[in-house]
Amino acid sequence: xxxxxxxxxxxxxxxxxxxxxxxxxxxxxxxxxxxxxxxxxxxxxxxxxxxxxxxxxxxxxxxxxxxxxxxxxxxxxxxxxxxxxxxxxxxxxxxxxxxxxxxxxxxxxxxx
Amino acid sequence: xxxxxxxxxxxxxxxxxxxxxxxxxxxxxxxxxxxxxxxxxxxxxxxxxxxxxxxxxxxxxxxxxxxxxxxxxxxxxxxxxxxxxxxxxxxxxxxxxxxxxxxxxxxxxxxx
Numbered sequence: 001x002x003x004x005x006x007x008x009x010x011x012x013x014x015x016x017x018x019x020x021x022x023x024x025x026x027x028x029x030x031x032x033x034x035x036x037x038x039x040x041x042x043x044x045x046x047x048x049x050x051x052x053x054x055x056x057x058x059x060x061x062x063x064x065x066x067x068x069x070x071x072x073x074x075x076x077x078x079x080x081x082x083x084x085x086x087x088x089x090x091x092x093x094x095x096x097x098x099x100x101x102x103x104x105x106x107x108x109x110x111x112x
Numbered sequence: 113x114x115x116x117x118x119x120x121x122x123x124x125x126x127x128x129x130x131x132x133x134x135x136x137x138x139x140x141x142x143x144x145x146x147x148x149x150x151x152x153x154x155x156x157x158x159x160x161x162x163x164x165x166x167x168x169x170x171x172x173x174x175x176x177x178x179x180x181x182x183x184x185x186x187x188x189x190x191x192x193x194x195x196x197x198x199x200x201x202x203x204x205x206x207x208x209x210x211x212x213x214x215x216x217x218x219x220x221x222x223x224x
Contacts, residue, residue, distance in 0.1 A: 006220075056172075058126065063120070075186070
């Protein structure tokens with residue numbers, strides 16, 4: 001029986017790293033650098049691992065209009081970020097302290 | 113303010129498609145074929161899209177010992193599958209009817 005009370009990862013973060021030739025995609029907007037920065041910071045802070053945080057590569061998350069985007073599960077909080085300062089805020093406030101960074105939340109009507 | 117009551121995708125499924133040269137990884141165990149099959153089936157059944165199902169590519173999900181693996185968020189249900197029949201069961205029972213396929217659930221102690 002699956003135990004829903006304790007997720008395998010408390011915060012499982014997926015970064016879109018999608019590339020599209022000649023088209024706008026998250027990878028053309030610094031997604032790889034943001035992913036690398038986020039992963040390193042989470043590791044440095046000792047947050048990584050089972051019961052903690054996992055920073056994950058993902059393909060297109062289908063919300064390209066808000067890109068670059070990342071989503072934090074199981075909470076289901078979607079972020080649109082610009083630079084490393086945004087990533088730092090997500091890590092320190094959300095992933096470390098559990099507080100959603102409202103100013104970076106992707107509005108629900110932003111889609112593909 | 114983020115609205116947690118209605119997730120952007122009801123079921124957001126991430127397949128590990130990770131490849132590691134000379135090493136065991138999900139991609140060496142049919143993950144790409146399973147992903148393609150799942151994506152097509154979800155589309156055919158009309159489940160895909162906002163408010164519905166999204167089948168997503170992902171990098172290593174860090175639970176390689178149970179691979180090939182996929183995780184369904186926001187529920188946080190992890191699956192270990194073998195073939196297309198398993199994928200069909202996940203799509204028809206879980207993604208369509210919301211019933212977890214217990215026999216395919218990855219035990220919590222299976223990690224990297």
